[in-house]
Amino acid sequence: MKKNLLQSVIFVLLLALGGIILPAAATAANDPLVSTEWLAKNLRAKDLVIIDVRSESNYGVGHLPGSVNMEYSGWQPHNEARSCQLMPPPEVFSKLMRDLGVNESSHVIIYDHGNSISDASKGGTALWVLRTMGHQHVSYLDGGFTKWTFEGREIDNAKPTPTAGNFTAKLDQAKVASLDDVKNKLNDKNTLFVDARSPEQHFGVEKRSDVKRFGHIPRSVCLPADYLTNAGANRAPATIKSREQLEQIIKGAGLPTDKNREFIVYCNSCQFAGLGYLVLHEILGYKNVKVYDGSMLEYAAMEELPLVKFAWGHVTR
Amino acid sequence: MMMNNIKKLHLFLAAALMSLFALPGLSLAEGPLVSVDWLAKNLQKKDLVLLDVGAFTHYENSHIPGAVKAFGPWQTMNDKFIGFMMPETEVLTRMLRDFGVNNDSFVVVYDEGVTVKDTAKSARALWTLHALGHDKVAILDGGFAAWDVSQNPVTTAVTISEPGNFKADFKAAKVATLAEVKSKIGSAQVVFVDTRIPEEHFGHEKVSHIKRFGHLPGARLWPDKYMTNAGVDFAPSYLKDAGELKQMAMGVGIPADKNVEIITYSNQGKSAAMGYFVLHDILGYKNVKIFDGSLLEYAPEKDLPMETNSWGYKTM
Numbered sequence A: 001m002k003k004n005l006l007q008s009v010i011f012v013l014l015l016a017l018g019g020i021i022l023p024a025a026a027t028a029a030n031d032p033l034v035s036t037e038w039l040a041k042n043l044r045a046k047d048l049v050i051i052d053v054r055s056e057s058n059y060g061v062g063h064l065p066g067s068v069n070m071e072y073s074g075w076q077p078h079n080e081a082r083s084c085q086l087m088p089p090p091e092v093f094s095k096l097m098r099d100l101g102v103n104e105s106s107h108v109i110i111y112d113h114g115n116s117i118s119d120a121s122k123g124g125t126a127l128w129v130l131r132t133m134g135h136q137h138v139s140y141l142d143g144g145f146t147k148w149t150f151e152g153r154e155i156d157n158a159k160p161t162p163t164a165g166n167f168t169a170k171l172d173q174a175k176v177a178s179l180d181d182v183k184n185k186l187n188d189k190n191t192l193f194v195d196a197r198s199p200e201q202h203f204g205v206e207k208r209s210d211v212k213r214f215g216h217i218p219r220s221v222c223l224p225a226d227y228l229t230n231a232g233a234n235r236a237p238a239t240i241k242s243r244e245q246l247e248q249i250i251k252g253a254g255l256p257t258d259k260n261r262e263f264i265v266y267c268n269s270c271q272f273a274g275l276g277y278l279v280l281h282e283i284l285g286y287k288n289v290k291v292y293d294g295s296m297l298e299y300a301a302m303e304e305l306p307l308v309k310f311a312w313g314h315v316t317r
Numbered sequence B: 001m002m003m004n005n006i007k008k009l010h011l012f013l014a015a016a017l018m019s020l021f022a023l024p025g026l027s028l029a030e031g032p033l034v035s036v037d038w039l040a041k042n043l044q045k046k047d048l049v050l051l052d053v054g055a056f057t058h059y060e061n062s063h064i065p066g067a068v069k070a071f072g073p074w075q076t077m078n079d080k081f082i083g084f085m086m087p088e089t090e091v092l093t094r095m096l097r098d099f100g101v102n103n104d105s106f107v108v109v110y111d112e113g114v115t116v117k118d119t120a121k122s123a124r125a126l127w128t129l130h131a132l133g134h135d136k137v138a139i140l141d142g143g144f145a146a147w148d149v150s151q152n153p154v155t156t157a158v159t160i161s162e163p164g165n166f167k168a169d170f171k172a173a174k175v176a177t178l179a180e181v182k183s184k185i186g187s188a189q190v191v192f193v194d195t196r197i198p199e200e201h202f203g204h205e206k207v208s209h210i211k212r213f214g215h216l217p218g219a220r221l222w223p224d225k226y227m228t229n230a231g232v233d234f235a236p237s238y239l240k241d242a243g244e245l246k247q248m249a250m251g252v253g254i255p256a257d258k259n260v261e262i263i264t265y266s267n268q269g270k271s272a273a274m275g276y277f278v279l280h281d282i283l284g285y286k287n288v289k290i291f292d293g294s295l296l297e298y299a300p301e302k303d304l305p306m307e308t309n310s311w312g313y314k315t316m
Helices: A002-030 A036-041 A056-061 A090-099 A117-132 A144-150 A179-185 A199-203 A243-252 A271-283 A295-299 B002-022 B036-042 B056-061 B089-098 B116-131 B143-149 B178-184 B198-202 B242-251 B271-282 B294-298
Strands: A048-052 A107-111 A138-141 A191-195 A262-266 A288-292 B048-052 B106-110 B137-140 B190-194 B261-265 B288-291
Touching (some): A036 A144, A107 A117, A107 A144, A117 A138, A117 A144, A179 A191, A179 A288, A191 A271, A199 B198, A243 A271, A262 A295, A271 A288, B036 B143, B106 B143, B116 B137, B116 B143, B116 B271, B137 B143, B178 B261, B178 B294, B261 B271, B261 B294, B271 B288, B288 B294
Parallel strands (some): A048 A107, A191 A262, B048 B106, B106 B137, B190 B261, B261 B288
8 A cells, every 4th residue: 555655656746847847848949939047947958059149249248158149130131132131042041050050959049139129120030030941949038138137147258169060941931922922912812911110111201211112011010010029118128028918919900810811021121020920920820921021121112013101001901 | 386375374374373472461371371481471460469389498599579478378287186188268368368369360379390299289279279269370380490490580579469359269169078088989970089109009108197008999090290290301390281191191090071070189188289280270170179188087097998909990
């Protein structure tokens, strides 16, 4: 009787222990977001690659221990042919990732400065690039460097020398929309265009100086990337809003809750749109989300393509 | 031969138009918006009362010759301790008489003219006069900034006016009370227009003294700063032209029917006055009023609905 009881107790304890440890690790690898708390506990885990997308000089001053650096501009370099910022070709990207020690099996954590939407969108877009290049285990550090240092966690300025990885980029067309895709879908009621820019730029009363025309792609819905994080509220870092808030915001902006609908997200130079992808696809589970990487830098330069000015997309569609 | 005749016709038309514009005080200019050029030519106009509603420090520094120091109070705390409300009619009447306003005065209002917040002061003063039954009011397009940039003369000489004989004829239809708004929320017949910045309308941000996030259910969003060209290439706060404003009205979801009932609101009812001025005076909507208490009065009433994390306009 006693032996059985002891065995049962041990069995239950083992189960409980497994229940605590295993799901945490498994969850994190599949979660698009990881917390600073989780990362602090898993900083030196096997096959974990932490990529800092801040500038080389900021990285040089201090970074998360063990992290490697690839500045945001490297994820979206200027493309001469299309006069905008686009991800590098797969062969180039593969080498960049291998040099950072990224394997197919790695769990890659991306972080940015984490203070503003400008920061968060860089990390978000880097994540989109890596996922579009076919990597299956990428997560975003919620709150980035700002939250990490607010919490007094360790940083150093050691320069790691990672062993070359084996990642091979395979472009996933389902995640990126070309100019032709956009042109073909302009009159397709089933495709929803999502404008991740500021309301002023969407409405057409302002524009970036290097964007050629004012306004938004017809029927696109205004969903500012700025509204997706907590940046600035009571000095909060740019943590992503909760799932419940995000569901409410997506619906409130005028987008359907049907997770099978096709979305094409855009902005000026694809940076804000990447954060839109992180939220819509990775966090909320919309299955069919493409980022139009040429965005307004490319689209607005084509005088024959339609733009709507002085209107909200959700009103006039 | 043909060319000569056409050329002659053009010259004739040009001459005719020019002489038309040369006639002083022509009603073309006496709409709700007057230009700096018009004012420069009409400063001595007999029934003109020029009100400077900008900050009094601004007036003391420099103002348009003949302008009366009229910073207010155009808004005040009411007996329920709610701020920024329209003052009592008797108080306003005394103030307007002190400014020299008569029943037949053509009142031109101007502000600092740098940002839309300045223009909103003029719009609020204009609406107040409308609410008191006085319709002969206009705003100086671009305010003092436009006057100054055109290098027109300015002065520090304080204008002392003869007391006016203004008598108020209160128009309740211009002012929406809390009770009225309560009964009209959700009505398909009434269009609410929110003139605040998109972040506040959506509920992403709010000013600290407004008790809740978000907007009135169904409200259209038309930020007042979209209504002028303030800051565009350093321009003063000139109103956008009527064609663009009409386009915007459609684009934010305001019905084309000029008889539709519209209630504008903001945090404190001042920005809302820009919505009133544009819709009523520029675009000709006949039935426009301001929710005087606006969100300062509405938001603390927890049983009254506010929506957040959304745009107010819902696709019908």
